Amino acid sequence: MAKTRCPNCDTIISISNPREGTVIECAACGVELEVVRKDPFQVDFTDDWQNEWDDE
Ligand SMILES: [Zn+2]
Numbered sequence: 104m105a106k107t108r109c110p111n112c113d114t115i116i117s118i119s120n121p122r123e124g125t126v127i128e129c130a131a132c133g134v135e136l137e138v139v140r141k142d143p144f145q146v147d148f149t150d151d152w153q154n155e156w157d158d159e
Pocket residue numbers: 109110111112113114129130131132133134
């Protein structure tokens with residue numbers, strides 16, 4: 104089981120078989136996160152999320 108922390112709320116996210124490019128949702132805060140690396144397991148905000156912020 105791969106584990107990492109949500110970059111938004113710091114909750115531990117665990118996933119059994121992460122694949123790069125997979126979009127997952129944090130169960131705690133609901134933010135969409137993309138798997139950017141599987142070993143070590145690492146997630147980052149999706150491009151859509153970042154674009155929303157760029158518009159402001
Ligand atoms: Zn979160």
